[in-house]
Amino acid sequence: MAQLEPIDEAFRIEVRAFFETALTPELRRAGKLMTSVYADHAAQMAWHAKLHAKGWVAPGWPVEYGGCDWSVVQHHIFASERVRTGAPPVSPMGIQMAGPAIIGFGTAEQKAYYLPRMLSGEHFWCQGYSEPGAGSDLAALQTKAVREGDMLVVNGSKIWVTHANVANWVFCLVRTSTGARKQQGITFLLIDMASPGVTVRPIVMASGEHIQNEIFFDDVRVPVANVLGEIDDGWTVAKYLLEFERGGSAYAPKIEVALDELAGQLADLPPAAGRMQLEARIAEARIRCDILAQLESDILSRLSAGEPAGTDASMMKILGTELQQRVTELALEAAGPLARAYQPGVAMPGGPIPGYLADDYCSGEIWQAIAPLHYLNERASSIYAGTNEIQRNILAKAELGL
Structure with missing residues (x-):
């Protein structure tokens, strides 16, 4: 990075000092011995709690929802210092993905309920996008949700779901209708993993780790109030969220x-x-x-x-x-x-x-x-x-x- 302005250099010193004092030997070890982009879950949540107490767990969010009033350069400084000091990363599924989507498309009630619990770590999220026949061609998904009154009944499966084995919420793309284009008729849905009919099965990777999973939905009843955005217009939310996943x-x-x-x-x-x-x-x-x-x-x-x-x-x-x-x-x-x-x-x-x-x-x-x-x-x-x-x-x- 180019020469920093005095205000940004002062910020870098503040961030570095926090990391040096907040990182315990156990957290440093967890960061150093990572084998993928995900840290040991217990260490990850311990670090999440420290950042939450500092007010830095979701710096990219708007200030009114618990984010930080940082410049783009300061966000980059924070990310760079985390890597330099070896701190474990926070799971991106909630803070960096579901959170911005809820902020961008959620109702006032959804924001009031989900965002504080995401910040505190009470809710740990996973992403239900890919299916056995819909990976890169995500719009080909077949998991269906049929409306019955004020509920949506979900049937289908998702695959390659990171940390579904420890998550208590999943944001999903489900098909609620069939349109002229396959991107039409998709709905963005927030599902409680404790709902009856949700089954998680492990996928053990070539490295020996159980990080990925398959989720099966068998007549899972989800309130219509858990739809993010509009029914049948979930593709709009999904594209918005992918910008955070790819460019963040x-x-x-x-x-x-x-x-x-x-x-x-x-x-x-x-x-x-x-x-x-x-x-x-x-x-x-x-x-x-x-x-x-x-x-x-x-x-x-x-x-x-x-x-x-x-x-x-x-x-x-x-x-x-x-x-x-x-x-x-x-x-x-x-x-x-x-x-x-x-x-x-x-x-x-x-x-x-x-x-x-x-x-x-x-x-x-x-x-x-x-x-x-x-x-x-x-x-x-x-x-x-x-x-x-x-x-x-x-x-x-x-x-x-x-």
Whole structure:
């Protein structure tokens, strides 16, 4: 980032001081030993509580709903300092996704009920979008909701639902009618996970973690009052929310920290064949990260001037996630043969590891044991929030007129 103004430098010092004092050794460990974009759930909620007490748990929200009166640059400083200090992230499903959607489209009653509980952590949210036959083509979803008086009766299923196993609320897209276009007739619905007829089944990832799930809805009765926006116009809400999911990340600070750590880890290893070539590839990744940081700074400048991000959200999603994947590939190569061992117990993943007892044994360094777990988890980053192929289609249509 460019040279900071005095007010922003003072803010950076304040944020850094808070992180240094608020982060316990346990929270630092949870942040350091993450294997995906999600921290250990207990640590994540403990950090959420600290940020809530400070008034910083939802800085992007309007002040009247509990947000912070920060500039765009200050938001970027906050995100950068979190990564630098190794603090675990707050789950994005509520604060960064459901929250802005409720603020943008909710009734006064919905805002009064959901937002305070989201801030406090009483409500922990998950996202019900993808289905077995509707992933990148989200508008092809088939989960149905039929109106019966003041209730909607929901039947169907959702897949790849992050943290449905610990969530108590889910925001869903359901089909309430069939229109000329498949984007028509979709409704955005808020569902209590404790409702009769809701069943959650785990999906264990290649990294061994239970973070993803499938949700089944069997005659689940949901009040019509839980519709966000208008019935049959949920696609409008979904598109609004996706802008937050795709464009809400500052990729460069996280990648820069990862490259610094990788360079230090590599320097501690004994000399090996191919070391110079690997160091050259790390240097190349640094150059790409510097370019990415400049692009992010340019976007921040435009946002600060009140200009829309537009298709930049798609561009940054492509560049950021693919460079993140590249860094995990370099770490896997640096870890060498010790990266082949399956040792999830040395990490603090974002979910339990079924059938595996955690222990402190590690056949090499901890970073070598975690490297393959990072690699496997990062394969998803170019898929979630709309595949990078979809993002390239968006850019081709909007920017090139193809």
